[in-house]
Amino acid sequence: MSPETVALNHYTSGDPDAPAVFLGASLGTTLSMWDSLADHLAHRYHVVRFDTRGHGSSPVPPGPYTMRALAADVVALADELEIRRFAYVGLSLGGAIGLTLAVEHGDRLTSLVLCCTAAKFGDPFTWLDRGARVRDEGMRWLVDATRERWFTPEFLREHPREADDVLRMLGDTAPQGYAACCDALAAYDLSDRLGEVSTPTRLILAAQDPVTPPEAARPLVEGIAGADQVVIDGAAHIANIARPDRFNAAVAEHLDRTVQE
Numbered sequence: 001m002s003p004e005t006v007a008l009n010h011y012t013s014g015d016p017d018a019p020a021v022f023l024g025a026s027l028g029t030t031l032s033m034w035d036s037l038a039d040h041l042a043h044r045y046h047v048v049r050f051d052t053r054g055h056g057s058s059p060v061p062p063g064p065y066t067m068r069a070l071a072a073d074v075v076a077l078a079d080e081l082e083i084r085r086f087a088y089v090g091l092s093l094g095g096a097i098g099l100t101l102a103v104e105h106g107d108r109l110t111s112l113v114l115c116c117t118a119a120k121f122g123d124p125f126t127w128l129d130r131g132a133r134v135r136d137e138g139m140r141w142l143v144d145a146t147r148e149r150w151f152t153p154e155f156l157r158e159h160p161r162e163a164d165d166v167l168r169m170l171g172d173t174a175p176q177g178y179a180a181c182c183d184a185l186a187a188y189d190l191s192d193r194l195g196e197v198s199t200p201t202r203l204i205l206a207a208q209d210p211v212t213p214p215e216a217a218r219p220l221v222e223g224i225a226g227a228d229q230v231v232i233d234g235a236a237h238i239a240n241i242a243r244p245d246r247f248n249a250a251v252a253e254h255l256d257r258t259v260q261e
């Protein structure tokens with residue numbers, strides 16, 4: 001492992017001899033956010049879920065982090081598992097890691113699904129401010145501020161316990177790790193490199209996502225050759241939890257079409 005990478009906490013399921021699929025979570029969540037998708041894919045794939053650096057049970061080295069380092073951690077994990085090529089599914093921060101893998105390590109990818117994400121996440125200063133406040137005050141204020149960005153009012157009303165389970169991951173995230181990933185999001189901008197992506201790519205977007213609305217992902221759809229998109233209705237930012245039926249089917253359909261045995 002190169003000195004800049006960290007050993008990511010991970011969990012594997014499915015047949016180790018089947019094609020590999022890595023699942024990258026959103027900022028402030030853990031590999032548990034992927035339980036439903038992992039179950040859905042495990043009959044056909046070797047599924048590798050991991051906690052991003054600074055999250056869950058992965059190490060929390062001092063920040064700032066860069067998106068390139070977060071992507072290098074994933075490549076190091078693949079090397080550790082002796083997996084040369086793999087498909088990658090990532091949501092939001094996990095999607096930014098996926099796009100970075102596609103431009104920096106495209107030879108390692110078989111297929112890519114980018115969910116509720118963007119080539120650039122708005123104004124860098126909002127991420128630096130958020131990171132600074134988390135370093136000063138911890139996570140509690142952010143949980144309250146996040147609820148309605150992650151879930152629609154209908155989902156919060158009908159599935160309050162499921163929403164709380166995901167928001168608990170945010171509250172339990174190490175503030176230093178979260179803030180260091182905010183630094184990575186502040187500096188991240190692959191808008192000018194989309195033409196370098198040669199991996200078959202699907203975008204999965206959520207119609208009610210206020211963080212990365214479908215308009216924010218338009219540059220990805222237009223800039224990545226051959227990319228297609230699926231827009232899921234009835235979901236905000238964490239679309240895989242809100243609409244697992246539509247989400248899991250959209251991921252599996254793309255992987256089944258693009259990943260060769």
Ligand SMILES: O=C(O)CCC(=O)CC(=O)O
Pocket residue numbers: 025026027028091092093094146149211237
């Ligand atoms: O979800 C992510 O990975 C990054 C965007 C984010 O943090 C959403 C939010 O504003 O809570």
